Amino acid sequence: xxxxxxxxxxxxxxxxxxxDALEAWLQEKGxxxxxxxxxxxxxxxxxxxxxxxxxxxxxxxxxxxxTFLSAVRWMGNNQVPIIGIKFGxxxxxxxxxxxxxxxxxxxxxxxxFTTRPRMRLDVExxxxxxxxxxxxxxxxxxxxxxxxxxxxxxxxxxxxxYLTDYRADGLIVATPTGSTAYSLAAGGPIxxxxxxxxxxxxxxxxxxxxxPLIVPDTACIEIQLAEKSADIMLTFDGQVGxxxxxxxxxxxxxxxxxVNLITLPERNFFDVLRTKLRWSGxxx
Numbered sequence: 001x002x003x004x005x006x007x008x009x010x011x012x013x014x015x016x017x018x019x020d021a022l023e024a025w026l027q028e029k030g031x032x033x034x035x036x037x038x039x040x041x042x043x044x045x046x047x048x049x050x051x052x053x054x055x056x057x058x059x060x061x062x063x064x065x066x067t068f069l070s071a072v073r074w075m076g077n078n079q080v081p082i083i084g085i086k087f088g089x090x091x092x093x094x095x096x097x098x099x100x101x102x103x104x105x106x107x108x109x110x111x112x113f114t115t116r117p118r119m120r121l122d123v124e125x126x127x128x129x130x131x132x133x134x135x136x137x138x139x140x141x142x143x144x145x146x147x148x149x150x151x152x153x154x155x156x157x158x159x160x161x162y163l164t165d166y167r168a169d170g171l172i173v174a175t176p177t178g179s180t181a182y183s184l185a186a187g188g189p190i191x192x193x194x195x196x197x198x199x200x201x202x203x204x205x206x207x208x209x210x211x212p213l214i215v216p217d218t219a220c221i222e223i224q225l226a227e228k229s230a231d232i233m234l235t236f237d238g239q240v241g242x243x244x245x246x247x248x249x250x251x252x253x254x255x256x257x258x259v260n261l262i263t264l265p266e267r268n269f270f271d272v273l274r275t276k277l278r279w280s281g282x283x284x
Contacts, residue, residue, distance in 0.1 A: 003057040004032040006080070008071040010063025011038055014098075019062050022101055029109050031057075036074060038067040041223060053282035056080045056263065058108055058268055061094075062101075065139075065181070068093040069237045071136045072120075072259055081115045083108070083262035084283040092180045092276055095264055108262070115259035117191055119175045119217060124176070124251045125244075132248070134155065135236040136255050139178030143244065144170040145225065151206055153226035158219050165226070170203035173221055173252045180273075188212040192269060198254065223250040237256075 005026055011020040022032045035054055044069050052059070052075045059082040061071045068084045075082065086094035096104045107113050120276050123139040123141045127134035135141075145152045154166040176191035184190060188201035189212060198219060201212040215221070225246045227230060232244040244250075273279065 002030060002032055004053065004055055005034045005108070005126060006052055006056045006059035006071075007033050007035055007074075008059065008061045008067060008074065009035065009064070010067040010087050011084065012063070012087060015062045016249065018085075018087070018098060018101060018225075021229045022060070022062070025102060026103060026109070031109065038063055038070045050074075050136050051076045052078055054078055056180070060085065060091050060105070060108070062064075062098075063087050064180060065093045066238065069239055073136075073237065073239055075259075077136075077257045079257060079260055081260045081262045083113075083254075087123075090273065093177070095262060095267055105262070113262050113264075114194075115260040118177050118261055119196075119258055120173055120255040121173065121198070122253050122255040125234065125242060126251070133242055135240060136177075137237045138175065138259055139181045140171060140172050140174035140183060141224075141250075141252060142172050142182060142203075142235045142238075143250075144233050146233070149229075149231035153227055154198070154202075154230055155224045155226065157222040160213055160220075160222070163213075164184070164210065166202045166205060166237040167207060168202040168205040168210065171198070172203060173223075174199040174201065180204055183212070185283065186212075189214070190273065198252070206278050217254045219253070221252040224248070 009015050026033050058080050059071055061068045061084040084094035085096050089097055121137045122134050124131055151167050154171050156163045172183045176193045176195050180189040183199055183201040186201050186203045190201055195216040197214045198217055199214050202210045227246045229246055234242045234244050
């Protein structure tokens, strides 16, 4: 059987050079390579989103976390395995470093790997009776105010029960995987990716008692802005943006289809945290 492998590459000379060599190597092994360059997120150019072919064997991502998120969006609900090769700064989502690229490719060609599902979020944006946007995110969906806007007043309900009105610079709703992204920078906790839950993190809340909250992954989170809110943007994994006003209503819940990450046996989540966050270890 001929394996068709997706290859998504960061727009970087070093990543492109490695991708050229990897593509040639995979073709020598009899694989068909579907190569897609990564595009800059939140571009003002018209949307030309094209989904990945449905018959991919796996997807390899050469880049940082932004490139990985772009690849997940490209895959849509296609549950093929995916692995990231780090060519970025932090790379929480990358499973391997660039010097491992061919050893990882060999494991994939030989089907000598395992996968682990990671939760995604399903996000619907309604304006009255019309659904104006539907996206699936791997890390987070973020409500953020513009630089000159006043504090946003964000009414939040969980399972149709009123939670609070966040007066803040914004609000993040994240998966456990996304807990190490924007939410972490905003003071949210780190969640192990195997946990079942959805994280709600206010950004610079005016009321200091508004703390991050983890709700069950069975919950439906509903968000709406106050009437006087202006210059507010909703972003999906930092890839796509949508201007918001008080007539929009946002519904966030666990997506039905997860992302299947290829895992390497020597990679441990706590080792990743210690390395990426530069935590000190024991001196004994």
